[in-house]
Amino acid sequence: MSGFPLWFKLYSKLVESHIYKDVTFDDVQRVLGLSTSHAKQVIRRLLKLRLVVNRSDPTDKRFTFYRVVPLALWSKYWEMKDELAKPLWDILPLLFSIEDVHGILLLGSYVRRDFDEKSDIDVLVVSDNPERVLDLTYHTCLNLPIDLHACTPNEFKNSLYLLVQHVILYDDGTCKETDVFQVDVIKLLHDAVEGAQKVLNLYKDGLVQFDRIFPAIYESILVDAIFHGSTNELKTKVLEKFLAEHASVRNLRGDLFRLMAAYENLTKGRGGEVGPLNREKEVEIYSKILSEVSKHV
Amino acid sequence: MSEEVRGIIEGGNNAYDRGDYTAAVLAYDSAIEGMFRRYLFTRYNETVGYDWRKVEEELRTKNIKLPRKIAQLMSEFALLRWKAKRGPKYHWAKAFEEGDAEKYKELANRVYVATQKYLHKLPPI
Numbered sequence: 131m132s133g134f135p136l137w138f139k140l141y142s143k144l145v146e147s148h149i150y151k152d153v154t155f156d157d158v159q160r161v162l163g164l165s166t167s168h169a170k171q172v173i174r175r176l177l178k179l180r181l182v183v184n185r186s187d188p189t190d191k192r193f194t195f196y197r198v199v200p201l202a203l204w205s206k207y208w209e210m211k212d213e214l215a216k217p218l219w220d221i222l223p224l225l226f227s228i229e230d231v232h233g234i235l236l237l238g239s240y241v242r243r244d245f246d247e248k249s250d251i252d253v254l255v256v257s258d259n260p261e262r263v264l265d266l267t268y269h270t271c272l273n274l275p276i277d278l279h280a281c282t283p284n285e286f287k288n289s290l291y292l293l294v295q296h297v298i299l300y301d302d303g304t305c306k307e308t309d310v311f312q313v314d315v316i317k318l319l320h321d322a323v324e325g326a327q328k329v330l331n332l333y334k335d336g337l338v339q340f341d342r343i344f345p346a347i348y349e350s351i352l353v354d355a356i357f358h359g360s361t362n363e364l365k366t367k368v369l370e371k372f373l374a375e376h377a378s379v380r381n382l383r384g385d386l387f388r389l390m391a392a393y394e395n396l397t398k399g400r401g402g403e404v405g406p407l408n409r410e411k412e413v414e415i416y417s418k419i420l421s422e423v424s425k426h427v
Numbered sequence: 428m429s430e431e432v433r434g435i436i437e438g439g440n441n442a443y444d445r446g447d448y449t450a451a452v453l454a455y456d457s458a459i460e461g462m463f464r465r466y467l468f469t470r471y472n473e474t475v476g477y478d479w480r481k482v483e484e485e486l487r488t489k490n491i492k493l494p495r496k497i498a499q500l501m502s503e504f505a506l507l508r509w510k511a512k513r514g515p516k517y518h519w520a521k522a523f524e525e526g527d528a529e530k531y532k533e534l535a536n537r538v539y540v541a542t543q544k545y546l547h548k549l550p551p552i
Contacts, residue, residue, distance in 0.1 A: 260513040264510045268506055277512070285515035288515065329453065332453055335438060336434070337439070
């Protein structure tokens, strides 16, 4: 390797000995026996190329760890980099530096193209260890408009994620081999209603607030709309589809749209406001919706 | 007002004791968020955004420097919420386990101790 530049020699050594691990600056120095200033210079080069990424320790922000991105995955990243939104430039190499990441998908408003300056980019990571993925990405995403979700390949196979619009950024075969027609929509409906009912009971008792109940109810509405063949996931279109399929709740149209607008304001603006209706009325509306959705279960 | 917060924490404790960890986490989460909001409103007359990862920075732009202890608790809360985004569901209603509920319970109690002097003012939680 005598003819190779130093940064490449360092990278090769790090790949050999420290792949998928957190590496300290001391480790970097030790690999080639570099002086502090020399090692800093070389690591800066690797960070710029994103062959190496850094992350802070969540328990102590003073410490920075480095992680090595495998060359094959780095090439994928480099190929698509120019087509990616800028916030993804930092997160994607970091995800590639984590072992057992099987798939990375984009979801939500960014894919639906109803993205605005206050929206986050929703990213789903399919991994054998979702908790580890969330742990490692927290600090990198701190200042990025990215909302990360993580699930195991098994969870992915029977999830709503498959049925909503998505773009696959990376797949080792796990995502593509999953048959979308095998997804049990009735079970998804059942789970969504069961989950929402639990949150509704807590809401009735004053134990959770509007920002918890509305998304739970919306998940039921979304699965119901998909069950009825909806392919458009714009929130307004989903509500329209739901109302079109359930004549007995059409009179709730105004209230439902008001609740949705309040939720959008809440998540994109100031937190802590109560819902736009009184809790009793909201509970009545949510109960009617869940009772309608339950009819399919 | 702090009775209202205690009530929510008690609700979380009851759910925890009967093994309903999802309900427990949701109640603790609601109590913690409420306590932080009341603390910030009472002490600084501020309402803040929804994303707790960004609140400390948001306040810093308004020349408010949070006490280190509160900033640390807030950061722990943001991390718990971040790590709750795992599993097969797209929106909020996740299934939580005993370990999650334990972490939330502990944090709720620590936030209560740190903020209880400031829980008497609106906004409602």
